[in-house]
Amino acid sequence: MIILGIETSCDDTGIAVIDINNTSITILSNIVHTQTIHNMYGGVFPAKAKEEHKKKINAVYEEAYEQAGRPKIDAIALTVGPGLEPSLWVGITFAEELSKKLGVKIIPVNHMEGHLLSSLLPEYELNKKINFREMPEHAISLLVSGGHTQLVFIDGIGKYKIFGNTLDDAIGEAFDKVARMLDLPYPGGPAISKLAEEARSNNLRAKDFAFPRPMLHSGDYDFSFSGLKTSILYHLRDNPIKNKEDKMIVAREFEDAAIEVIIKKTVRAVLETGSTHVMLGGGVAANKHLQNELDRVAKENNFTVYHPVRQITGDNALMIAIAGYFHQDFEHPLKANGKLKL
Ligand code: KG4
Ligand code: ZN
Numbered sequence: 001m002i003i004l005g006i007e008t009s010c011d012d013t014g015i016a017v018i019d020i021n022n023t024s025i026t027i028l029s030n031i032v033h034t035q036t037i038h039n040m041y042g043g044v045f046p047a048k049a050k051e052e053h054k055k056k057i058n059a060v061y062e063e064a065y066e067q068a069g070r071p072k073i074d075a076i077a078l079t080v081g082p083g084l085e086p087s088l089w090v091g092i093t094f095a096e097e098l099s100k101k102l103g104v105k106i107i108p109v110n111h112m113e114g115h116l117l118s119s120l121l122p123e124y125e126l127n128k129k130i131n132f133r134e135m136p137e138h139a140i141s142l143l144v145s146g147g148h149t150q151l152v153f154i155d156g157i158g159k160y161k162i163f164g165n166t167l168d169d170a171i172g173e174a175f176d177k178v179a180r181m182l183d184l185p186y187p188g189g190p191a192i193s194k195l196a197e198e199a200r201s202n203n204l205r206a207k208d209f210a211f212p213r214p215m216l217h218s219g220d221y222d223f224s225f226s227g228l229k230t231s232i233l234y235h236l237r238d239n240p241i242k243n244k245e246d247k248m249i250v251a252r253e254f255e256d257a258a259i260e261v262i263i264k265k266t267v268r269a270v271l272e273t274g275s276t277h278v279m280l281g282g283g284v285a286a287n288k289h290l291q292n293e294l295d296r297v298a299k300e301n302n303f304t305v306y307h308p309v310r311q312i313t314g315d316n317a318l319m320i321a322i323a324g325y326f327h328q329d330f331e332h333p334l335k336a337n338g339k340l341k342l
Pocket of ligand 2: 282
């Protein structure tokens with residue numbers, strides 16, 4: 001089945017074309033245009049994001065469709081939320097026109113289900129038939145992005161129970177805000193994690209301060225990062241950065257604190273639900289420290305981690321097309337018992 005995916009929920013305009021069945025996928029194209037206009041604001045500006053999507057979506061579509069070899073499309077998978085409403089509408093309007101033109105239906109997709117299923121793809125190569133990883137019976141999905149921090153219990157495809165959520169800032173947003181305090185460019189995640197890695201490889205850490213681990217012992221699965229962010233703000237007010245070493249240490253201490261909370265809550269959710277796997281997804285899944293810590297605790301606690309390939313940690317239409325396929329509303333062999341068996 002050939003599916004064309006469309007993603008415009010935030011600041012990435014994405015279109016992908018895939019040839020997919022229950023066990024494998026061939027990526028025919030996957031184009032993402034990331035808007036850079038927001039860099040000067042240090043965050044995404046919704047009205048500007050909408051304008052940029054409108055400017056770019058036709059060209060992104062043309063490029064993706066052309067690269068795919070202009071195949072006959074069987075269905076359109078479209079992100080319908082969550083996301084910035086003005087941005088989402090650009091994708092919706094575009095999809096409606098395209099669906100009329102091609103005479104195919106639209107499969108509405110939840111953006112987070114895209115991130116959630118993205119780690120089923122074990123490798124990334126265009127025009128190659130790739131077998132999916134086996135869908136676990138019970139898994140915990142750790143979704144870490146600029147808009148979300150969620151722990152989701154997966155009891156089969158489409159059967160999701162949200163265990164925990166952020167009560168304020170998402171983890172990616174916290175990375176972005178702390179980056180701004182440190183005069184680092186937007187998006188801040190990659191910049192902070194680079195400095196933190198440098199600090200680790202040089203054995204640099206704080207000697208006389210420590211940042212809090214918010215809600216570590218709250219007894220539930222929720223997260224909060226605004227207290228951590230505020231404590232960094234106060235720390236920087238009282239201890240202005242004097243050199244690169246200071247910056248590296250703050251970046252490391254922040255990353256250590258934020259990731260420790262996420263890892264500990266994830267392990268607890270795995271043990272409590274008897275899950276065998278953690279499926280990682282979202283932009284922050286690109287973070288090396290998070291990946292290493294997750295692998296370390298997986299070994300200790302005997303579970304398996306599915307990491308998403310780097311090309312689809314951030315927002316993209318490929319994961320939307322995949323989620324669209326597995327979540328079609330017409331009769332689907334995998335939906336008989338509500339479980340995805342690969
Ligand atoms: O999933 P995504 O592309 O967009 C949303 O749906 O929000 O996630 C973007 C977020 C940004 O906050 C960015 O700073 C963060 O992912 N990010 C990282 C890294 N790469 C991207 N955060 C930490 N470490 C990274 N290496
Ligand atoms: Zn996302």
